[in-house]
Amino acid sequence: MKNMWFHLMPYKELPDDFRKQNPSVWVDINSELLDAEQVHAHYHEFLDELEYAGDVGFDAICVNEHHQNGYGLMPSPNLMAASLARRTDAPMICVMGNSLALYNPPTRVAEEFAMLDCLSGGRLIAGFPVGTPMDTVFCYGQNPSKLRERYYEAHDIVMKAWQTSETFSFNGRFNQLRYVNVWPRPLQKPHPPVWIPGGGSVETWHWCAEMDYVYCYLSYGGYKLGLATMQGFWEEMDRLGKDRNPYRAGFLQFVGVADSYKEAYDLYKEPAEYFYGRCLHVDPRWAAPAGYQTEATIRSKIKSQVALAAQGAQPGRRGLARDWDTILEEGYVVIGTPEQVAEQLTEVCTSLNVGHLMLLLQFGNMSSELTRENTTLYAEQVMPRIGALFDDQWQDHWWPTPMDNRATPKAVA
Template sequence: MTMKSIFFHLMPYRDLPADFETRYESIWVTPPNTELCDPKKVAEYYRWNLDELELADRLGFDGVGVNEHHQNGYGFMASPNLMAAALARRTPNNSAIMVLGNTLALYQPATRVAEEFAMIDVLSNGRLAAGFPVGTSMDVNFCYGVPPTQTRPRFREAEELIIQAWTRPGPFSFNGRYNQLRYVNPWPQPLQKPHPPVWLAGGGSVETWELAGRRDYTYSYLSFFGAKFGKKLMDGFWNTMDEMGVDRNPFRAGFAQQICVSETDERAEKEYLEHCSYFFKKCLHIPPYFFEAPGYRTRKSTEFAIKTNQPGDIAAAAALDKNWKTLNEEGFIIAGSPATVADRLIEAAKTLRVGNLHALLQIGSMPHELTKKNITLFAEEVLPRIRHIWDDEGWTHRWWPQGAADRAVTTVPAGTTA
C-alpha cells in the first residue's frame, strides 16, 4: 500500500499588518475582527483556498484536507463541513476528503456531527475521512466557553453518540451527561459501512493514543516543529500501541509538515522565506495563557509531557530564531528542490513511522500563484518519489475512505493546469 499524501489547508489570513505581533496580544481569541479582518479579502481568500484544494485533486493528491478553528487569523475555517461539501462536488478525480475535523466538544447534541458528516459522505460517494479532534484550548475553552475539565468528557461522550448514530438502527434513545436524546434517528446514515474511517488528531495526549488503539482509529500528529521534535512524541505513540497489543502498521499514523518546493534549494529560500517568517511570527503569535487553559490537559498526559521533557522541547523550539537555516535544519519546514524535499520527507516518515502525510503547501502569507506552483511541483516531482516508501513492508491501509480513488494506479492527466 502506498504512502498517502493529503494537501492540508489551514486557510490563514494572508494580509496581517507588518507590526501585528508587536501591536496585538494574540492571533487567536482576541485579535479585533473589525480592525484586522476585511470580509472582501476573506471572500477572495476562500475562492483561492478552494481553487488550491481543487488543483490538488486534479494533480493526483490522495486527499484534500480541512479543519475547524474559531476567532483567529491562523485559520479562519469556522465550518470545515461547508468547505468539504463544496469539495464533494468539485473534486472530480475523487481525492479523499479529510475533515480533521469537527471539534466534538463544541457540538451539543453531537448528532449534528453525525448528520453533517453523513451528508458529506453521501455527497462525495463515500470519500469522507471523519476527523474527531479534541480541539485546541483556544477554540474549546476560550472561544466557546466549555470548562476545561469538561473538554475530554464531552469529547468521549460525543464520539460514543456519533458512532452509535452511524451504526445502530434508529430510532433509539441516548441518555448521556451532556446529550439527552429521546430519539436518535439520523437521515441519512453514511454511505461507507460500518461508518467512515475515523481519524484522530492531536499534539501528544496519551488518552488520544489509547483511544486510537482501542477503537482502531488513525492518529495524526499535528505540529509545526517537524520530525526532529516529533520523534519523542511519536515514539510514545508507538510504545503505547505495543503495550496495547496493536500492530505497528504505519498507516495508522500521520504527521503534518510545512513544505516549500522550488526548482533549486537556493530559489526556494528566495521565494518562500518571507511567507514562512510570516507564519511563525504572526500565525503562531499566541500567549501561553491562551495556548492551554488550566485543567485542559489531563493529569496522565501532563505526567507524560513532564517525563519526556515535552514542555522543554516546545519551549526550546519556540525560542529558536526562525531564520531560513534554522527552519530547515530543525525540520520546521522541508524546503528546496524536488529531490531535496523528497529525500527529507522519506527520512521524516521513516523516523516517525507514519504512512499519511498532511502536506502544508500554503503557508502564512503565501500568495495564490506561488501556492499553485508549490502544489504543482510537489504533485509532479515529489509525490512520485515518496509514494512507495512502505511498499516493502506489505501493510494494508484499513483507514482510507472506501470511495476515494487509488492513486497507486491512477495517472495524472497530461497537461493538467490550474
C-alpha cells in the same frame, strides 16, 4: 503512502507589525484587521488551490476547524468540504475535523458528516479532534474540566447514531436525547474512517489503539520535534500488541519545492516567517486552562522533562523559532529541489513510521501562484519518488472506500 494536501486557510493580510501591536492572533484578535472583501478573494483562491491539488493527483485534500483565528478562516470546515465534494471527484476529503464537544447536540456532526459522505460518494475521512484550548475553552466557552468527558460522550453518540438502525434514546451525563435517528446515514459502512488529531498524550494513543482509529500528530514544529512523540506512540503500540502499520498514523509537515535549493530558500522565506512570526503569535494565557490537560498527561510531561534534564539535555522546548534560518534548522519546513525534498520526506516518513503525510504546501501569506507552483512540482516530481513507500509491506485499512459509480456533478462535467 498517502500524500494529503492540507489547507489552514490563513488570513494573508496581517500587517508587518502585527506581533508588536497585537497580543494574539487567536481568541481576541483585533477584528479591525479583517477586510471581508479580502476574505472573499481568499476563500476562492483557497478552494481553487484545494481543487487543483485534487486534479494533480494528491490522495486527499484536507480542511480543519478553528475559531476566532487569524490563520484559520474556517470555523466550519464542513462548508468548505461540501463545496469540495461538488467540485472534485478523485481525491478523498479529509475533514480534520469537527471538535465534537462544541456541537449541541453532537448528532449535528453525525448528520453533517453523513451528508458529506453521501455527497462525496464515500470519500470522507471523519476527523474528531478534542480541539485546542483556544477554540474550545475560550472561544466556545466549554468547561475545561468537562471538555474531554463531553468529547468522549459526543463520540459515543455519533458512532452509535451511525451504526444503529433503530431509533434510540441516549441518556448521558451531558446529553439527553429521546429520539436519535440521523438521516442520512453515511455511505461508507459501518462508518467513514475515523482519524484523531492529538498532541502527544498517552491516553489518546491508548484510545486510538483500542478503537482502531488513525492517530495524527498535527504540530507546526516539524519532523524533528515530531520524532520523540511518534517514537512514544509506536512504543506504546508495541506494548499494546498492535502492529507497526504506518497507516495507523498521520503527520503534518510544511514543504516548499523549487528548482534549486537557493530558489526554494528565497521563495519560501516570506510565507514561512509570516506564518511563524504572525500566525503563531498566540497569547500564552490561552495555552493551558486548568483541566484542559489531564493529570496523567501533566505527570508524564513533567517526568519526561525531568528525564531529559537527567540526560543533560535542556528541559522543555526552546522558544518557537520565527526567523527563516532557525525555522529550517529546526525542521519546521522542509525545502529544496524535488530530489532533496523527496529524500527528506522519505527519511521523515521512515523514521516517524507515518503513512499518511499531511502537507502544507500553502502556508502563511504564500501567493496563489507560488502555491500552485509548489503543488505542481510536488505532484509531478516528489510524489512519484515517494508514493510507493510502505505499499509493498502494509495495507491502509483506514482509507475511505468510495462507491464505484459516482454521480458526476454538472459543475465538473
